[in-house]
Amino acid sequence: MALSTTVSQKKLIKRKAPRGFLKRVFKQRKPHLRLETNSDLLVHLNCLLFVHRLAEEARTNACENKCGVIKKEHVLAAAKVILKKSRG
Amino acid sequence: MADSYSRDSEPTTRTLLRRVLDTADPRTPRRPRSARTDVQRALLQTPSSRRLRSQTKTTARRCSNRARSVDRLARVQASGHLEEQTPRTLLKNILLTAPESSILMPESVVKPVLAPQVVQASRRESSRGSLELQLPELEPPTTLAPGLLALGRRKQRLRLSVFQQGVDLGLPPSQEPHGNADASSLTSSLNLTFATPLQTQSVKRPGLARRPPTRRAVDVGTFLQDLRDTSLALAPPDTVLEDTQPFSQPLVGRSPSVHHSLPCCSHSGAKDVERAASRRTWSSGLGLQNNSAGKAAQLLAGNVEEVDALAMGFPNISSNIFGEDGVEPLQNGVGEEAEERMEESLREVEKAAEAQGSARAEELEGHIEVTKAEGSWGAVEAKEPEGSSGDGDTSGRIASPELASSTPEFLRARRLQFLEPAPPPSSAVLPSEPPEPLSARLPPKPRIPGSRPRQDPYKTGLNHYAKLFNFYAKMPMEKKAVEMVEKCLDKYFQHLCDDLEVFAAHAGRKTVRPEDLELLMRRQGLVSDQVSLHVLVERHLPLEYRQQLIPCAFSGNTVFPAQ
Numbered sequence: 001m002a003l004s005t006t007v008s009q010k011k012l013i014k015r016k017a018p019r020g021f022l023k024r025v026f027k028q029r030k031p032h033l034r035l036e037t038n039s040d041l042l043v044h045l046n047c048l049l050f051v052h053r054l055a056e057e058a059r060t061n062a063c064e065n066k067c068g069v070i071k072k073e074h075v076l077a078a079a080k081v082i083l084k085k086s087r088g
Numbered sequence: 089m090a091d092s093y094s095r096d097s098e099p100t101t102r103t104l105l106r107r108v109l110d111t112a113d114p115r116t117p118r119r120p121r122s123a124r125t126d127v128q129r130a131l132l133q134t135p136s137s138r139r140l141r142s143q144t145k146t147t148a149r150r151c152s153n154r155a156r157s158v159d160r161l162a163r164v165q166a167s168g169h170l171e172e173q174t175p176r177t178l179l180k181n182i183l184l185t186a187p188e189s190s191i192l193m194p195e196s197v198v199k200p201v202l203a204p205q206v207v208q209a210s211r212r213e214s215s216r217g218s219l220e221l222q223l224p225e226l227e228p229p230t231t232l233a234p235g236l237l238a239l240g241r242r243k244q245r246l247r248l249s250v251f252q253q254g255v256d257l258g259l260p261p262s263q264e265p266h267g268n269a270d271a272s273s274l275t276s277s278l279n280l281t282f283a284t285p286l287q288t289q290s291v292k293r294p295g296l297a298r299r300p301p302t303r304r305a306v307d308v309g310t311f312l313q314d315l316r317d318t319s320l321a322l323a324p325p326d327t328v329l330e331d332t333q334p335f336s337q338p339l340v341g342r343s344p345s346v347h348h349s350l351p352c353c354s355h356s357g358a359k360d361v362e363r364a365a366s367r368r369t370w371s372s373g374l375g376l377q378n379n380s381a382g383k384a385a386q387l388l389a390g391n392v393e394e395v396d397a398l399a400m401g402f403p404n405i406s407s408n409i410f411g412e413d414g415v416e417p418l419q420n421g422v423g424e425e426a427e428e429r430m431e432e433s434l435r436e437v438e439k440a441a442e443a444q445g446s447a448r449a450e451e452l453e454g455h456i457e458v459t460k461a462e463g464s465w466g467a468v469e470a471k472e473p474e475g476s477s478g479d480g481d482t483s484g485r486i487a488s489p490e491l492a493s494s495t496p497e498f499l500r501a502r503r504l505q506f507l508e509p510a511p512p513p514s515s516a517v518l519p520s521e522p523p524e525p526l527s528a529r530l531p532p533k534p535r536i537p538g539s540r541p542r543q544d545p546y547k548t549g550l551n552h553y554a555k556l557f558n559f560y561a562k563m564p565m566e567k568k569a570v571e572m573v574e575k576c577l578d579k580y581f582q583h584l585c586d587d588l589e590v591f592a593a594h595a596g597r598k599t600v601r602p603e604d605l606e607l608l609m610r611r612q613g614l615v616s617d618q619v620s621l622h623v624l625v626e627r628h629l630p631l632e633y634r635q636q637l638i639p640c641a642f643s644g645n646t647v648f649p650a651q
Contacts, residue, residue: 021549029585034599042605055560070565079576086612
């Protein structure tokens with residue numbers, strides 16, 4: 001192998017993926033399934049993109065209401081749209 | 089002049105014979121044709137001179153017509169000559185058969201030979217042919233200048249045309265083989281020569297002869313082996329680096345001390361034993377993965393026990409416990425949490441008992457400082473002090489012994505920043521708990537083994553993404569909005585797991601693989617024909633993850649990750 005699969009101490013990854021958390025969540029909900037190593041990272045990527053879209057939508061809602069702060073309602077409305085979109 | 093020049097340049101028997109022939113009075117019907125032949129001869133005579141060659145070329149073109157007629161006559165005469173078998177003819181034949189340097193240079197050979205010939209045209213062709221036929225028998229060809237060769241080739245081509253005309257006219261059989269051999273020198277199509285052309289060529293240019301380069305076949309096997317060895321040599325340093333983590337060694341060292349401390353606990357008292365036993369069972373039931381320092385847990389457990397003991401009024405026990413703490417090596421720590429807990433416990437200790445407390449506090453402080461020094465563990469722990477653990481301190485603590493068992497996993501998954509709030513055990517016992525948002529969030533429900541850890545780390549995980557939401561939004565957010573985000577994330581995870589299950593089942597698998605994820609993203613509209621998955625990986629994930637996901641070629645003809 002050219003690269004080691006683990007990261008050495010010196011490399012401090014910013015914005016690390018909570019792999020354990022994701023794996024645990026998946027295991028708890030679907031105990032009969034297994035999650036592969038690299039798909040773990042892709043799930044994290046998916047979450048990032050979801051959150052990104054949600055944030056964009058919420059920001060748009062807040063700006064439309066000419067509000068400087070994101071409020072619950074904005075988030076709720078945004079979530080409705082984005083969850084429907086990311087149903088797959 | 090040309091003759092003399094030619095003679096001087098090549099003082100061979102051939103030239104001598106030539107001279108003889110020239111000077112001698114030929115009986116052959118040379119004279120009548122002397123005008124034409126002389127012209128041709130003069131044209132042809134000058135050897136090794138480009139001027140001559142060019143002239144001959146031009147003359148050849150001009151005299152092509154003449155040559156045809158001359159050829160006919162020459163052939164007739166040549167045949168006549170051969171039949172006569174006079175000394176003259178013999179000498180001529182010798183001259184004809186005189187060795188030429190090479191087939192490539194028939195011109196140079198031909199030139200001097202042809203000059204004195206009675207029938208130049210016939211001589212030319214015949215000489216070429218005969219010379220070539222008899223090349224191997226005669227002397228080694230003389231090395232000729234490359235210019236001659238080149239010129240010879242050029243002339244050859246011209247003469248070939250002439251020759252071909254002669255062939256068309258109908259050469260006598262004696263001439264034809266010569267002609268054929270001659271032609272073969274030009275085009276290697278009709279090859280009647282017996283000598284190997286290559287041989288002459290090589291003999292002609294010994295210095296330029298190409299030898300097959302002596303190559304040693306590369307031993308691919310050993311080469312790869314060497315690569316592997318070097319890679320292996322490289323790998324250990326990484327692992328060594330990882331192993332030299334302050335966390336790892338203490339953890340390793342802790343495991344014995346964990347066991348060590350457990351018996352010590354048993355020694356301390358029945359109560360402690362019960363508590364420890366209950367905790368152990370509890371912890372085993374919990375099955376927590378995150379390691380966060382078994383040692384820290386131990387220490388905290390010790391602290392809690394100590395606090396309890398103090399509360400109960402058993403200084404001996406506490407001292408024993410503290411002794412354990414002292415024995416325990418440095419804590420890697422859960423990091424800030426452990427420190428906070430220890431600080432809290434420290435405060436409690438100080439409040440509780442002065443004399444003992446001071447001594448222990450110093451120890452604790454020492455421990456805390458050590459942990460602080462070591463625990464540059466993860467920023468996530470900062471979130472966790474939420475303790476969220478209002479009740480579950482003990483359970484969290486109990487998780488510690490089993491965290492010790494899970495240390496190897498910890499070593500492997502070092503990236504896990506999401507450590508359980510295993511450490512904060514003392515906070516539960518501590519009456520005063522720092523106000524944490526999560527603690528307020530947690531409903532004061534009765535402890536059910538299995539449900540609490542599900543909620544707590546789950547919340548912390550969601551909090552991780554909620555903070556990302558905060559970052560992406562670039563606007564201030566209310567607390568309620570953050571909670572709202574967490575709810576949405578919860579729903580999202582549900583959908584995600586369901587979809588992945590469906591996709592994996594569709595593929596007949598029980599393991600979710602990256603292909604399923606790609607399909608999911610494609611369905612979500614994140615991945616399209618314009619935007620590929622790799623692009624998204626590059627954009628949003630850090631480099632280390634990108635290296636793991638996207639196959640890349642490395643040295644040694646390897647691709648990582650292997651496809």
